[in-house]
Amino acid sequence: MNRDAIDDIDDRILQLITKDSNIPNNEMSGIIGIPENEIAARIRNFSDTRSIILIVDDDMDSLLPLKRSLERENYKVVEAYSGQEALQKASAETPDVILLDLMMPGMDGYEVCNRLKKEMNLKNTQIIMLTARDDVGDKIRGLDIGADDYVTKPFNLSELKARIKTALRRTRNL
Amino acid sequence: MRIRSEIILFFLLISVIPLSIVAYISYDNGKEAIRASVMEKLLGATENTGNAIDNWMAARKDDMRVISQSRIVVSKDKKQLHEYLDTFVRGYRGVYREFFILDLNGSIIFSTLDREGNAGNERYFTEAANGKLYVSDVSLSEIPGSSEMIIANPVKNNGTITGIMAARVSLENLYRIIENIDVGKSGEVFIVNKDGNIIFHKNRSMILLRSIDDNHAVREVRYEKNGIAEYINYKGEKVLGSYYWLPLYRWGLIVEENIDEAYTGVVTLGRLMVTVSFFAIIGVVFLAVVISRRLTEPIKSLENGAIDLVKGNFRPIPVTSSNEIGRLAEIFNQTASELLFIRKKLEDRIQLANHDLEKKNRELIDANEGLKKLDVMKSEFISLISHELKTPLSTIKVSAEYLETDDNADPVERKEMLRVIIKNIDRQTRMINDILDLSKMEAGKMEFQFENVDMREIVNAVIENIGQLALKKKITISLDIPDSLPQIIADKEKLIIVLNNLAGNAFKFTPEGGSILISVKDLGDSIEVSMKDTGIGIDKEKLEKIFDKFYQVDSTSRRKIGGCGLGLSIASGIIRTHGSQIHVESKPGGGSTFSFRLKKAEP
Structure with a gap:
């Protein structure tokens, strides 16, 4: 799904709401042909100005506390449990920052990063790599592929937050 | 200098020098003899000529004396004189050209040629007038190319000189005589x-x-x-x-x-000497060459044999004589073949040693390669381990930090965070235990307590451990255990670890809805325990490596089970300590069966 298509769906929802401000979500779902909850999410998104952070990690246990911490900082957090899922979510949500774990089954972090960097609509997205490996070689490889930052586990939560803020500043400056 | 050259030179020296001396002396003697003979001949010719002259002159003088004393001359009767003297002129055929008689004044009173004149001033007249027979100097005659002389003798009558008898004598006759004398x-x-x-x-x-x-x-x-x-x-x-x-x-x-x-003879002699000497020297040289060759040929062949021997392609040299050199050649041949034999033996030994060395070297290289691989695997393992240890640590930290900063948190959320923390601590503890077990086993320090064990007990303990997980993953676990099972000798706790680890792997690779079968069979003196799953199976080439200490079939998928890939190594080590080994049968897509046998306890 490309950005134009998304914009097209958003435009159509906006048109329907402009015509009839009380139109129920299930009716719009019938007209446009997408699920009702997605219609609700899109309507919610129209007014949601929070920065979006996509966390990619196959370990549910490590994902959850990070998600909670970032949500408390008033970020919108989207999660993905595999490389494949990360690509889909990134495409759908256009996150501002992606926290990408390197060690994942199937498609690993490097591969995911490589593919994300090729997506035109993600050119403003900052990618921060998270990994327990702290070889200099691994870092260089990650940065070479196009990662914007690299944080080794176990990290300090405040430091990670500071890095996310810096990354967001860079996004706005672009 | 080569022996051959020396011999030739020696022969030349002892032959040429005496030969030359002898030749020279012979030549010198011959030369002297020839010279003497030439001189003798010359002197003989001179003497003969002198004698001929003397004889001839004596005959002329005698003629004159006889004529001077003849009665006819003394009488001076002209008619008789003509008759008498003409017989001399005619009889000597031109020796006497003219006889004439002078008076004491020198006037010609008679001449066979009837000549007139005066010779008073001539020396022959004065000498003869003094009573001597005188022979004049030679002078040219009136006939061209002919010479003559005058012989004068006094004519005496009763001791008194009455006149002079003279004759003009042609020398032609004498010349002829001289010319006939052999002077070479x-x-x-x-x-x-x-x-x-x-x-x-x-x-x-x-x-x-x-x-x-x-x-x-x-x-x-x-x-x-x-x-x-x-x-x-x-x-x-x-x-x-x-x-x-x-x-x-x-x-x-x-x-x-x-x-x-x-001296023609001398020259001829010289030439002869030189020729003879030359051929003699040629002969000597030829002889020297032949002799030296006969002498040096066997030595040369010895030398060549020795050179060949040094080069390594020895052939026995021919023994041509029974003298000292022949003996030497025999000994040489003998020694050389012994040497070659020893050399062959040495070469064989060296080859053998080389072969051995090569083999050992290859083994060393292989061992080194193995060590290198092991080293690489070890670094990878350490890298993985550190990653695996850090991941739960990170999660624990984030959760703790979250709780720390949240003073009035939602109790549900707080509980959730604490659950995450506990779970990750468990995970880390398991991992550390695994690592410690493995390193203990590596060092041979793991303690085993062997006792009589009922296998069924162990299987039940394992089922208890993995039951929850099976339910969650919707995997069926079935058992195939005979009712009466003999006891075995084993370490109970360790066997539980083995089966836990094998089950862990089975869960890891078996998708939802699959099944795991644990069976025990009585084989008489031992029992066989096996665990069969319906998982993804293992590639044939990976099958050999799965028990390797640091080997991971898939390094990224182990996290869901919570292990760090050491399970099989640990299990295999434990079973080895029980005097057995884990056997595996598997094919991709067809599931895997891990089995091992354990000895029964003495009844």
């Missing part, structure tokens, strides 16, 4: 007078017309000396000449012979 092919006779003028020469035109006083013989003979000498003659030729003074007639007789021709 190149010999030349001539006679000079006191002034050095030629008075005899076979070339008559020279007589009294030429003086040859410019050469040694002529000079000597004019001083009335006799002798023999080598000098340059009037023709400019080098000659050997004999000269002899005849005082009675004041003639110098000279016989000359060309030196080159005189």
